[in-house]
Amino acid sequence: MASLSRADVEHVAHLARLGLTEAELARLEGQLNHILDQYAILTALDTEHIPPTAQTIAVENILRDDAAAGSLSVEQALSNAPERIGDHFVVPAIIGSEGGA
Amino acid sequence: MTDLTRLKAHEMAALLRAGKVSARDLVAAHLAAIERQDRALHAWLAVDRAGALAQAVEADRTIARARAEGRAALDALHPMLGIPVGLKDLVSVEGGQATAGSRILEGYVAPFDATVAARLKAVGAVIVGKTNMDEFAMGSSCEHSAYGPTSNPWDLARVPGGSSGGSAAAVAAYHVPVAIGTDTGGSIRQPASLCGIVGLRTTYGRVSRYGIVAFASSLDQIGPFGRDARDAAALLHAVAGRDDRDATSAPVEVPEELLRLPESDDEAASYLKGRRIGLPREYFAAGIDPGVAARVREAVAAMEQAGARVDEISLPHTDYGLATYYIIAPAEASSNLARFDGVKYGYHDRSSGDYIADYLATRGAGFGPEVKRRIMLGTYALSAGYYDAYYLKAQKVRTLIKSDFDAAWAAGFDAICAPVSPTVAFRIGEKVDDPVAMYLSDVCTLPINMAGLPGLSIPAGLSEGLPVGLQIIGSPFSELSMLRLARAYEGITARAPWRDLDPAELHLTDDPSTPSPMERMRATRAAARA
Numbered sequence: 001m002a003s004l005s006r007a008d009v010e011h012v013a014h015l016a017r018l019g020l021t022e023a024e025l026a027r028l029e030g031q032l033n034h035i036l037d038q039y040a041i042l043t044a045l046d047t048e049h050i051p052p053t054a055q056t057i058a059v060e061n062i063l064r065d066d067a068a069a070g071s072l073s074v075e076q077a078l079s080n081a082p083e084r085i086g087d088h089f090v091v092p093a094i095i096g097s098e099g100g101a
Numbered sequence: 102m103t104d105l106t107r108l109k110a111h112e113m114a115a116l117l118r119a120g121k122v123s124a125r126d127l128v129a130a131h132l133a134a135i136e137r138q139d140r141a142l143h144a145w146l147a148v149d150r151a152g153a154l155a156q157a158v159e160a161d162r163t164i165a166r167a168r169a170e171g172r173a174a175l176d177a178l179h180p181m182l183g184i185p186v187g188l189k190d191l192v193s194v195e196g197g198q199a200t201a202g203s204r205i206l207e208g209y210v211a212p213f214d215a216t217v218a219a220r221l222k223a224v225g226a227v228i229v230g231k232t233n234m235d236e237f238a239m240g241s242s243c244e245h246s247a248y249g250p251t252s253n254p255w256d257l258a259r260v261p262g263g264s265s266g267g268s269a270a271a272v273a274a275y276h277v278p279v280a281i282g283t284d285t286g287g288s289i290r291q292p293a294s295l296c297g298i299v300g301l302r303t304t305y306g307r308v309s310r311y312g313i314v315a316f317a318s319s320l321d322q323i324g325p326f327g328r329d330a331r332d333a334a335a336l337l338h339a340v341a342g343r344d345d346r347d348a349t350s351a352p353v354e355v356p357e358e359l360l361r362l363p364e365s366d367d368e369a370a371s372y373l374k375g376r377r378i379g380l381p382r383e384y385f386a387a388g389i390d391p392g393v394a395a396r397v398r399e400a401v402a403a404m405e406q407a408g409a410r411v412d413e414i415s416l417p418h419t420d421y422g423l424a425t426y427y428i429i430a431p432a433e434a435s436s437n438l439a440r441f442d443g444v445k446y447g448y449h450d451r452s453s454g455d456y457i458a459d460y461l462a463t464r465g466a467g468f469g470p471e472v473k474r475r476i477m478l479g480t481y482a483l484s485a486g487y488y489d490a491y492y493l494k495a496q497k498v499r500t501l502i503k504s505d506f507d508a509a510w511a512a513g514f515d516a517i518c519a520p521v522s523p524t525v526a527f528r529i530g531e532k533v534d535d536p537v538a539m540y541l542s543d544v545c546t547l548p549i550n551m552a553g554l555p556g557l558s559i560p561a562g563l564s565e566g567l568p569v570g571l572q573i574i575g576s577p578f579s580e581l582s583m584l585r586l587a588r589a590y591e592g593i594t595a596r597a598p599w600r601d602l603d604p605a606e607l608h609l610t611d612d613p614s615t616p617s618p619m620e621r622m623r624a625t626r627a628a629a630r631a
Contacts, residue, residue: 004481016435016480017442017457018473019465028477031536035478038537039424042494045501052496053503055319055349056553057306057577062348076212080446091444092456 003033105130110278110332114180117164124160124183128153128227131185135229135276138610143251143618144261144271146190147198148230156227157183163225180335180360182225187271187280190231191238191314194218201314202236202246202264205441205448205467215312216344217281217323224339229277232267236469237438238288238316240264241542244533245471249619252529253296254604255567258621259526262292262542265326269296272326273604279336280326284556285316286426287521287546289324293558294521294570297604299333299587300326302546304577305553306351308337309344317433318349320426320550330559330587334359337580356581362588369592372585374408376515383419384519384545392564397520400561400571400590404518407593414514416505421498422548427540428482428495429551434472435479441467474536503552510576516586517574520545521558525567529618530625545572555580559587562599 004012009029013020020028074087083090105113105127116122132150139145160183167174188194191201193211195218200206214222221228235245243251243266253261254274261270265282269292272280282289284302293300301324308323315321325336338359344350363369380401385394405411443449443463450462468476482491509517522542532539549556554577558570571590575583594600609615616624 008481009477012477012481012484014461015484016476017439017460017464018468018476019458019461020473021465024470024473028474031474032477032481034537035427035474035540038540039428039491042421042424042498045418045421045498047494047497047501050497050500052493053499054496055305056503057304057349057351059306059349059351062352064345072212079212080209082443082447082449089444092459094456 003036004029106134106275108278109329110184110327110335111180113184113278114182117183118175118178120168124157124164124227125154127183128157128185128229131229131277134274138274139276140613140617141252141257141610141615142254142270142274143249144232144267144274144276145187146200146202146231146233146248146267149197149228153185153227153229156222156225160225160227179224179339181221181339184226184279185229185277186221186226186336187229187232187268187277188218189234189265189268189280189282191234191283192217192231192281193312194228194231198231199314200248201238202234202248203467203469203472204247205464206314207247207448209446211312213312216309216346217340218312220340226339232265232271232280234267235264236472237314237434238264238283238285238321239434239471239475241287241291241539242527242529242532243267244529244622245469247469249617250529250622252618252621253526254607254610255297256526257606257609257615257618259528259567260295262295262522262526264288265300266292268326269293269298269300272296272298272328274607274610278328279332281323281336281340282326283313283321283323284550285320285322286430286550287543289326290546290556290558290570290572291522291542293326295526295568297560297568298326298328299330299557299559300324301333301337301557301580301584302549302555303337303341303580304351304555306349307353307555307578307580308341309347309350311344311346315437317430318437319433320430322550330584330591331362334362334584351578353578358581359584362584363592366592366595369585369588370407372589373404373593376409376586377513378404378409378411379414379509379514379517380411381414381416381419381517381519383416388541388544389520389523390525390564393520393523393525393569396562396564396569397518397571401518403593404590407589414509414512414517416509416548418498418501418505419548422502422551423540423544425495425498425502426543426547426551427478428491429499431475431479432482432492433479435476435483438468438472438476443467471536499551502548506552506554506574516583519572519574521570521572522546525564525569528625529621530629549574553577555583557583557587559590560599562597566605
């Protein structure tokens with residue numbers, strides 16, 4: 001199976017939106033490769049005709065009545081927001097500053 | 102008067118109904134033990150003294166009303182009424198913290214009750230506080246808690262196991278008679294084994310997970326800790342069952358017999374006659390401490406002597422469990438933990454750059470090393486070009502692991518017995534810097550999670566002076582049979598010399614000069630550097 005280069009580790013960290021220090025990246029490169037080595041055991045198994053299992057209990061189509069029920073109030077939902085303005089969460093701007101609020 | 106904290110929950114319940122003790126006295130005794138001893142143990146992240154006392158007073162009122170109504174009303178009270186309970190700090194309780202052992206949830210205040218908490222309140226249990234855990238339930242020692250490690254009351258230099266190590270240590274130390282944990286790969290059974298108590302990971306779907314901080318959604322399950330099978334069964338009865346707010350909770354009835362496990366040891370032991378127990382040879386392979394294997398074999402031999410039929414069986418895909426788990430669980434975690442973005446709740450590090458820089462800074466500073474490792478593994482396993490080789494492959498092997506167990510149930514086995522942890526409790530600092538060594542702690546428990554099965558750990562004696570758990574694995578939704586089997590094992594070992602021993606170093610936690618687990622960890626680190 002594959003092994004991870006330092007550039008791969010940086011790429012995966014970016015995909016995962018984890019800001020890592022140089023020391024963390026260096027340590028993770030070694031540790032992740034050591035863990036990936038453990039995965040190699042799986043290549044010995046022929047699974048071509050085995051279906052995947054995503055969940056284990058034989059339960060399907062759990063439906064509820066189409067009835068209105070209570071939920072969190074706006075105040076409760078916002079109560080842990082690091083930043084809010086009125087009844088809104090403040091999110092980081094994702095479009096240019098000229099389009100920002 | 103006897104020390105109330107030493108009683109089992111069912112003994113406390115009997116005293117409450119007889120009017121010999123009040124719930125207020127009961128909770129006060131437990132709060133005093135926590136205040137006296139928890140500096141040296143650090144099982145708790147939060148103790149709600151005022152809230153617990155208020156709940157106890159309410160329980161006393163309920164009991165007084167029932168007593169006025171008569172015997173039937175008293176008998177109808179749930180055995181958890183007025184009983185102090187600890188909750189792993191990933192269970193939401195309205196108005197309280199739910200850190201999941203992470204900095205990223207420091208200061209978060211839950212705006213609602215988890216179903217487990219709501220059901221405990223509904224039966225009148227007294228929620229004492231929140232217990233320590235590995236961050237986001239990722240770990241086997243509690244050393245990955247952002248708030249510092251927990252000690253094992255049997256040897257304060259050793260870990261209590263994890264991730265529900267705080268709950269297990271608190272129950273073993275008589276800080277509460279029962280507690281709630283979660284088990285994704287062994288996080289109830291392994292700490293129960295290492296602390297010498299009963300812990301039950303329930304069938305996937307048995308207990309609602311609404312209001313629990315998620316780790317790996319196809320594997321996570323809630324379950325009880327207790328100092329005996331009857332207490333674990335009563336706590337399970339209080340929290341189990343279908344919940345409209347968790348679509349994965351199964352519409353399966355919760356048996357009332359959970360509240361009627363036999364009191365008499367002889368009656369309990371008679372359950373063993375004719376039961377078929379499988380002993381999987383793969384669980385006694387290399388890597389299992391000889392002392393652990395010996396205790397488990399002795400326990401099974403004792404059950405055989407009491408009338409059980411024991412056969413060696415094979416679960417041929419056992420060796421693939423670890424690799425499969427460490428693909429699937431991190432993949433699900435990387436997806437679940439994407440919600441921590443510093444916007445809706447939790448820690449937020451405002452960077453000077455763009456929105457991506459904001460996320461990188463928030464998540465980079467908010468998550469600890471083990472959580473970052475798992476997010477990295479999961480993101481990699483799910484990334485373009487690797488999905489088939491890792492995630493899909495692991496899901497297929499999961500099918501094979503599950504089919505091993507299906508074959509055992511089809512062959513007529515009532516339960517499978519195995520070790521819980523390959524070792525007794527290890528030293529604080531021993532494995533924390535070696536992820537693969539830590540992951541191996543769960544090699545005997547995680548296949549059960551892969552198959553969605555229930556698994557129980559029950560004390561089966563000591564090795565090197567430390568507790569060893571016997572694992573009882575059951576078919577889906579067979580918790581009642583498993584607990585009857587566990588109760589039967591208690592019955593046949595009721596006079597064993599290791600029964601009802603005090604954890605060997607619990608008395609040291611009364612000494613204010615005993616170092617805290619954090620001080621022990623720092624000393625270990627300093628010694629390693631020197």
